[in-house]
Amino acid sequence: MAMGLFRVCLVVVTAIINHPLLFPRENATVPENEEEIIRKMQEHQEKLQMEQLRLEEEVSRLEAEEEVLWPVEEEDQQQQQPEAQTTWDLWSTLCMIFFLIIEVWRQDHQGGTFPECLGGDEDEVSGLEGPPLRGLPLPNRATLDHFYECCIRSATGDATRTREFVEGFVDDLLEALRSIYSRNTDMETEDFIGVGSMYENWQAERPLLCHLFVPFIPPEPYSFHPEFWCTSPSMPLEHQGYGQIKVTLADGNPIGCICDKTKLEDMVCLLHDNNIGAWPSSAESSELEGLLCSRESSYLDGMQVMKWFQVALTRAWHRISHKYEFDLSFGELDTPGSLKIRFRSGNSMPFILTPVIQCNDSDLYFMMSQLPKEPCGGAPASSTDWLLSFAVYERQFLQMTARTLPEGACHLSCLQIASFLLSKQTNHTGPSGLNDYHLKTALLHLLLSRQAADWKASQLDVRLQELFRFLERSLLEKKLYHFFVGNRRLSEAVGLPEAVRRAEPLNLFRPFVLQRTLYRNTVDFFYEMLKNAPMFISEYSVHVPSDRTSPPPKAVAL
Known part of the structure; x- marks a missing residue:
């Protein structure tokens, strides 16, 4: 019995240690500076194997003694059996604890949180200096400067005119929408808010794409009450970054008729009979509540x-x-609010109008995510789950930071070049788990960690390599933390809600822990992008002068 229990414990411990969800082993590439840790772990493994052999010999010896001492009196066996059982239980427990401690220690050294993700000090990001871990070369500064001037700056030169045209048209469109607005059966829209790369001045690719938030509020007597994951402990782990919006009446009660809440003795409800229940049967109320929620829920349905x-x-x-002398049509079906202007010349201009709900009095907004699941961190399946967007805070942070940086700082240039390379590699090999938001998140962490002087225009090549090294380490450790959620180093002047500042950090690379194939493809995609970077840049550039002292580019001011 004792031997069986001991073996079962060893099997359980081995299964726990090798379980892919708890301790994934798909990181085939290990940084070179961890060779010492690997060597020590191998020594520990050898010690554990020796200890296992010693325990097996001990078990064999005890079994032999039991066979020799078998013909003992029954009373002695009954007295010794509890002692033996206790001894083996103790050995099993100690072995299990010992194995778990060793494995937890190993995980702390291999997959621990690196401070750069949470915005460490300058000393903490100094470990990113040097070439990428696989030694893949990136173009020098003269090449990057010339490429930026020839390709990216020229591609974004029409950004101001594009924004003005789209904003003027959307103003007219929303004004027309308000003119047909019914106070009793329609939502009320507010003024739009520009977000994303076009309004942060780092979009690198054509066509130029304006992304506009359109906040809306329900008609009286309804109101919205947002509930996001860090304020609701009951929400499951996969809902991190999302929330729900409860629809209530003005008095705070859920949607429904007063006959549900009050005893009607000598009165008859004109909206309901005994067979209909709590939902209004009047055409106007039913239309509005069907507009807000599904019939089975009091939460806003996206x-x-x-x-x-x-x-x-x-x-x-x-x-x-x-x-107008153009046509308007809906664009990509998988992007809510995607629209496209088609001119008679055959040209088109895409833009996105996203309906959003403001979260209390903050600059947080709930929005619908893309309808199909995204490659990395797909949206929850329920249509009542809304993605919490920090787009307005991101734009404000970049604006505040730009005021402290040197003239012509290279931070936006770094992001534009990285986004350009990501786009070209995506066109070449197809999508991966990496997207522009990951690039921007990495840049925001570096902006918070680096001194302002580190972002001089002459540091473009150094900062670009640092950005890719940051992403490389994040991929290897499967950890890229959201810049705003749980980042206590952010100043209170940013204005984040306290619940978000004090929430647990949100790992944007968490899906990589659970999806091995996606992770492996994304790592291969990343290194392939670095490998192809010189080719992409030379393909879209003309002859580059050999003078490395050519004037650096100036990023567009915010």
């Missing part, structure tokens, strides 16, 4: 909202279409 928004935009466009 699919219902998108249906309303698309119908409202269509009606508004039909009202003003005679004033």
Whole structure:
């Protein structure tokens, strides 16, 4: 019995240690500076194997003694059996604890949180200096400067005119939407807010794409009450970064009729009979509540909202279409609010109008994520789950930081070049788990960690390599923390809600822990992108002068 228990314990410990969800082993590439740690772990493994052999010999010896002493009196056996059972239970427990301690120690050294992700001091980011771990060369500064001037700056030269045109048209479109607004059966839209790379001045690719938030509020007597994951302990782990929006009446009660809440003795409810229940049967109320929620929930339904928004935009466009010499149509079906202007010349101009809900009095907004699951960190399946967007805070942080940086700072140039390379590699090999938001998150961490003088224009090549090294380490450790969630080094002047500042850090690379194939493909994609970087840059550049002292580019001021 004791031997069986001991073996079962060893099997359990071995299964725990080798379980891929707890201790993934798919990191085939290990940084060179951890060779000493690997050597020590191998020594520990050898010691454990020797200890296992010693224990097996001890077990064999005890079994032999038991066979010799078998013909003992029954009373002595009954007295010794509890002692033996206790001894083996103790050995099993100690072995299990010993194995777990060793494995936890190993994980702390191999996969521990690196301080750069949370915005460490300058000394902490000094470990990123030097070439990428695989020694893949990136172009020198003269090449990057010339490439930036020839390709990226020229591609974004029309950004101001594009923004002005789109904003003017959207103003007219929303005004038409408000003119057909019904106070009793429609949402009320507010002024749009520009977000994303076009408004942060780092979009590198054509076509130039404006992304506009359109906040909306429900008509009276309804109100929205946001609930996001860090304020609701009951939300599951996969809902991190998301929230739900409860729809209530003005008195704070959930949607429903007063006959559900009050004893009606001599009165009859004109909206309900005994067979209908709590949902209003009047055409007006049913239409509005069907617009907000599904019939089984009191939470705002994103699919219902998108249906309303698309119908409202269509009606508004039909009202003003005679004033314009172009057509308006919906764009990508998997992107909510994607629209496209088609000119008679055949050219088109895409832009995105996203309906959002403001989170209390902050600059946080709930928005619908892309309809299909994204490669990295797919959205929850429920249509009542809304993605919490920090886009306004990101724009404000970049604006505040730009005021402290040297003139012509290279931070946006780094992000533009990295985004350009990511786009070209995606076109070449298909999508991966990396996207522009990961690039921007890495840059924000570096901006918080580096001195302002480190972002001089002459440091473009150094900072770009540092950005890629940061991403490389994040991929190897499967940890890239959200810049705002749980980042206590951020100044209170940023204005984040206290619940978000004090929440547990949100790992944007968490899906890599669970999806081995996605992780492996993303790592291969990343190194392939670095390998192809010189080719992409030379392909889109003309002859580069050999003078390395050529004037550096100036990033567009915020």
